[in-house]
Amino acid sequence: MNPQTPPPADLPPSHTPPPLAPPEPSAQVPPEEPLPDNPDTKCLLEALLRRPQALVPRLVDGANGASGRFLLVAVVSFMLFGLVLGCFAKQEQLWAAPLKITAGLLFAGVICFPSLYIFATLAGARVTITQLAACLSGALALAGLLLLGFAPAVWIFAESTDSFGFMGALAVVSWLIAVVFATRFLKTAMSATGSTEEGPLVIWSLIFLLVTLQMTTSLRPILGRSDEFLTSEKKFFLQHWGDTMGDNLPPRTAPPETSPVKKPR
Numbered sequence: 001m002n003p004q005t006p007p008p009a010d011l012p013p014s015h016t017p018p019p020l021a022p023p024e025p026s027a028q029v030p031p032e033e034p035l036p037d038n039p040d041t042k043c044l045l046e047a048l049l050r051r052p053q054a055l056v057p058r059l060v061d062g063a064n065g066a067s068g069r070f071l072l073v074a075v076v077s078f079m080l081f082g083l084v085l086g087c088f089a090k091q092e093q094l095w096a097a098p099l100k101i102t103a104g105l106l107f108a109g110v111i112c113f114p115s116l117y118i119f120a121t122l123a124g125a126r127v128t129i130t131q132l133a134a135c136l137s138g139a140l141a142l143a144g145l146l147l148l149g150f151a152p153a154v155w156i157f158a159e160s161t162d163s164f165g166f167m168g169a170l171a172v173v174s175w176l177i178a179v180v181f182a183t184r185f186l187k188t189a190m191s192a193t194g195s196t197e198e199g200p201l202v203i204w205s206l207i208f209l210l211v212t213l214q215m216t217t218s219l220r221p222i223l224g225r226s227d228e229f230l231t232s233e234k235k236f237f238l239q240h241w242g243d244t245m246g247d248n249l250p251p252r253t254a255p256p257e258t259s260p261v262k263k264p265r
Contacts (some may be wrong), residue, residue, distance in 0.1 A: 041069050049143055052185050059134040067134040070141035077144025078102040081174075082222075084151045088158040088167050089225050089249060096229065097222050104215035109140055112208045119200035120190055127193040135189040142185050143178035150174040154177040165245040167223055172213070179209050213237045226250065 039047065039058060044066055047055040059066055082098030089097075117132055127135070154170055161167065183205040190201055216222060217237040219230065224244075237245075 015016065039066075041073075044069060045073065045141075045145070048065070048138060048185070049145065052188045055138070056135070056189045059131065059138055059189065067137045068138040070134075073104055074137065074140040074144040075106070077148045078105055078140070081144070081147040081151050081154075084155045084158060084169075085171060085223060087155060088223050089221075091225060093222070093225070100219040100222055103210060104219050105140070107213055108208065108211045109136060112204070112211055115207060116186075116204050119204040120195065121191075123190055123195040123197045123200040125190045125193045125195040127190075131193070137185060138189070139185045141180040143175075143182040146178040146181055147174055150177075162249040162251075164247045165241075168241065168244070171223075172216075175212065176209070179212075181207065200230055 044058075047058075048070075079098040079102050082101035083094065085101065086093040086095070086097035113133070113136060116136060117129060120127060120132060125132075154174065157167060157170055183201065186205075187195075187198065187201055187211070195201070214237050217235055217240040220240070221228075221231070
């Protein structure tokens, strides 16, 4: 006969954890209001920086006059950034540099616009020439606003260094960043109009970038001082950069007979 199993000892009363407090409702960001049918300039600029997806449909409809306002923003931004670069050499560059930079970038946009339409069509975008012009003007305005944001930092170095290489590199890096964000805006615009491929837009962006960089050499001097408003010497921009990378800005107080020969920069 099996021994009887001893009765189980009295178990202590189970400890029931207190009920968990209901989670507090998370603070939800209220949805942003859609853009009005006829947004003002302030609304356009805020949408350009914060909500490009919401802005593109307003640009595509082409009935709000956004193209002209974006071009005005681009012109003012390019002029102010050019003025900052002109502070490097002072004298005639205070008006020549803003004029050359603004004219060069706008001219680059004009001559690259036909290829933008072709590449946008190849990418599958269903966009008219007027709609594409509005998108390009928005991209130029965005690039100008970014350059305007870099302007205070560039001005600090323009007033404190005399190195052509450093100032040129600083200006080029600022422009490269601006082009990247402008291209991203164009990508958003093309996607909203039916684009299915990114390759054509990337190719166009490289073409546009090369054209603008060559403009900095074709319209020289921009950073340096020269007796000529424009130079007739032809150079590739990489060759020009290599020739001037190690040069410094001559002091303004040097007497004419001992001043070095002025070269276009």
